[in-house]
Amino acid sequence: MTAPSESPSLEVTGTPVSGGRVVGPARVMASPAPEPTAGATLAPDADAEAEAQRIKDAAGAVKASLTERAERATGSARDVLKATALMAADPTLAKSAMKLVRTDRRTPERAVWESAEAVIEQLTALGGYMAERTADVKDVRARIVAELRGEPAPGIPVSDEPFVLIAEDLAPADTATLDPGIVLALVTSDGGPQSHTAILARQLGLPAVVAARGADEVPSGTEVYVDGAAGLLTTSVTDERRAAAAAYAERAANPLTFDGEGRLADGRRIPLRANIGSAADARAAAAAKAEGVGLFRTEFLFLDRADEPSVEEQTASYAEAFGAFAEVESPKIVVRTLDAGADKPLPFLTEAGEPNPALGVRGYRTRSRSLAVLTNQLEAISAAARQTGADVWVMAPMIATVEESEDFAALCAEAGLKHAGVMIEVPSAALRARSVLRSCEFASIGTNDLTQYTMAADRMLGALAELNDPWQPGVLALIRATAEGAAAAATDTGAPRSVGVCGEAAADPALAAVLVGLGVDSLSMTPRALPAVAAVLASVSTEEARTLAEVALESDTAAEARTAVRARLPILDELGL
Numbered sequence: 414m415t416a417p418s419e420s421p422s423l424e425v426t427g428t429p430v431s432g433g434r435v436v437g438p439a440r441v442m443a444s445p446a447p448e449p450t451a452g453a454t455l456a457p458d459a460d461a462e463a464e465a466q467r468i469k470d471a472a473g474a475v476k477a478s479l480t481e482r483a484e485r486a487t488g489s490a491r492d493v494l495k496a497t498a499l500m501a502a503d504p505t506l507a508k509s510a511m512k513l514v515r516t517d518r519r520t521p522e523r524a525v526w527e528s529a530e531a532v533i534e535q536l537t538a539l540g541g542y543m544a545e546r547t548a549d550v551k552d553v554r555a556r557i558v559a560e561l562r563g564e565p566a567p568g569i570p571v572s573d574e575p576f577v578l579i580a581e582d583l584a585p586a587d588t589a590t591l592d593p594g595i596v597l598a599l600v601t602s603d604g605g606p607q608s609h610t611a612i613l614a615r616q617l618g619l620p621a622v623v624a625a626r627g628a629d630e631v632p633s634g635t636e637v638y639v640d641g642a643a644g645l646l647t648t649s650v651t652d653e654r655r656a657a658a659a660a661y662a663e664r665a666a667n668p669l670t671f672d673g674e675g676r677l678a679d680g681r682r683i684p685l686r687a688n689i690g691s692a693a694d695a696r697a698a699a700a701a702k703a704e705g706v707g708l709f710r711t712e713f714l715f716l717d718r719a720d721e722p723s724v725e726e727q728t729a730s731y732a733e734a735f736g737a738f739a740e741v742e743s744p745k746i747v748v749r750t751l752d753a754g755a756d757k758p759l760p761f762l763t764e765a766g767e768p769n770p771a772l773g774v775r776g777y778r779t780r781s782r783s784l785a786v787l788t789n790q791l792e793a794i795s796a797a798a799r800q801t802g803a804d805v806w807v808m809a810p811m812i813a814t815v816e817e818s819e820d821f822a823a824l825c826a827e828a829g830l831k832h833a834g835v836m837i838e839v840p841s842a843a844l845r846a847r848s849v850l851r852s853c854e855f856a857s858i859g860t861n862d863l864t865q866y867t868m869a870a871d872r873m874l875g876a877l878a879e880l881n882d883p884w885q886p887g888v889l890a891l892i893r894a895t896a897e898g899a900a901a902a903a904t905d906t907g908a909p910r911s912v913g914v915c916g917e918a919a920a921d922p923a924l925a926a927v928l929v930g931l932g933v934d935s936l937s938m939t940p941r942a943l944p945a946v947a948a949v950l951a952s953v954s955t956e957e958a959r960t961l962a963e964v965a966l967e968s969d970t971a972a973e974a975r976t977a978v979r980a981r982l983p984i985l986d987e988l989g990l
């Protein structure tokens with residue numbers, strides 16, 4: 414994990430989330446204010462009223478600074494900053510904190526902390542959208558506490574010079590205001606592959622590493638080298654590393670393009686599709702020449718509402734997305750039925766308070782709570798397919814058993830849907846793919862969840878980021894088992910059984926080649942990843958991809974697998990990936 418002892422240079426590795434190599438000065442973001450000591454009270458001679466007033470002043474100062482930043486910002490950054498400023502100005506938080514100072518003689522810092530904690534608990538109990546707001550409350554709390562202590566406000570350093578941003582993790586207000594023209598790369602000591610930082614970095618195409626413990630020990634101003642794909646941050650900036658960064662900068666200035674057809678060096682076609690969550694995403698995917706959609710996440714329409722959307726509303730929404738590929742005749746679209754629960758709670762379908770939501774009534778299991786929600790959705794998907802003429806394939810999330818697969822295939826047939834499939838996200842389904850794929854005709858491997866369940870490591874937890882890595886040989890073995898099961902099912906049934914990957918793994922160009930070598934026949938990803946994945950696949954033959962898969966499977970660790978495979982793909986260096 415850390416540092417060569419003879420050398421004064423500092424070297425830290427973490428979990429790679431977005432490729433690219435850069436050299437630049439490090440700027441370390443101030444960590445959020447630590448929790449003030451529990452029970453801290455005012456000195457006996459302190460004036461409680463004056464101390465209470467300091468809270469009001471601090472909240473006012475935070476509001477003013479956020480409002481001023483909002484005025485300088487544009488687009489969604491402006492909206493996020495304004496919303497955070499409004500939260501800072503909300504009198505409820507300040508009032509309850511001031512009351513604690515007056516009545517219990519709490520220190521102002523502690524009083525703000527406790528009052529915010531109460532709000533956070535209430536929001537968490539409400540679940541869903543409200544629970545997501547807790548990050549904003551924590552952000553405002555940290556700002557007010559820093560103001561009370563006379564410390565710099567937590568947040569992205571202000572600079573005119575480009576820099577490598579090092580932070581513990583980023584709050585929503587930070588991610589929204591991050592200027593990709595100034596920030597060269599992101600490295601966080603905390604945060605997992607699903608953290609704000611990771612998601613934002615992938616969207617912006619910024620090199621990024623998360624869970625790089627010790628990164629925040631790099632002194633601000635030090636020149637550092639970051640290799641996003643290798644998960645490396647180092648103060649040892651050699652000539653070779655400068656050259657690698659220059660090659661990356663050149664490629665970034667002349668971005669790769671995707672011509673709309675994924676294939677291997679021997680000409681074998683590997684369709685490259687897009688992951689979408691809305692009609693707007695579908696339009697962006699079509700513009701990026703994606704070969705249709707490999708994962709349409711349908712939760713979006715169901716979030717933040719008390720009841721399920723009507724069949725008519727769903728039909729209109731799906732039809733709009735299916736229609737986005739206007740230039741393609743009968744585009745292939747793989748729709749996933751509702752994947753509620755765990756990170757996507759829905760009040761009408763999932764229950765709050767499960768002790769282990771990731772292992773709870775989520776994904777396909779909500780069928781037992783309400784069959785109608787599922788059959789209504791299938792009816793709407795079927796109607797939208799008829800309206801648009803799209804080649805719609807439907808798959809169920811979190812399938813764990815053969816019975817679930819049979820049940821889903823029957824429900825799809827009843828709804829007039831021709832192609833039913835399963836997501837392989839649970840190890841039991843990977844191991845039993847041959848039987849699971851008797852009734853359903855295709856599989857799409859959700860590597861985000863398959864990794865979480867194979868490694869028994871919560872995908873949201875930064876502390877487990879090393880386990881939560883799809884390069885883990887155990888995960889790769891289950892992907893191979895799925896492909897082998899699908900091939901056997903094809904022989905058993907005399908009908909094709911395709912296996913795609915639609916988790917984040919498909920967007921890693923080196924891993925994409927391994928997946929193909931393991932027997933996967935299509936990939937689906939964020940459209941931004943299409944050009945790099947296509948370029949790397951075009952550099953390997955089927956045989957070479959198989960060898961890469963063997964190399965990865967024979968490795969003992971995820972890091973070893975990644976390094977060994979990358980060393981056999983010279984194109985990664987040539988393209989600065």
Ligand SMILES: C=C(OP(=O)(O)O)C(=O)O
Nearest residue numbers: 859860861862915916917
């Ligand atoms: C694609 C997947 O589904 P989601 O990320 O929506 O759970 C996955 O688990 O890999």
Ligand SMILES: [Mg+2]
Nearest residue numbers: 838859861862
């Ligand atoms: Mg999943």
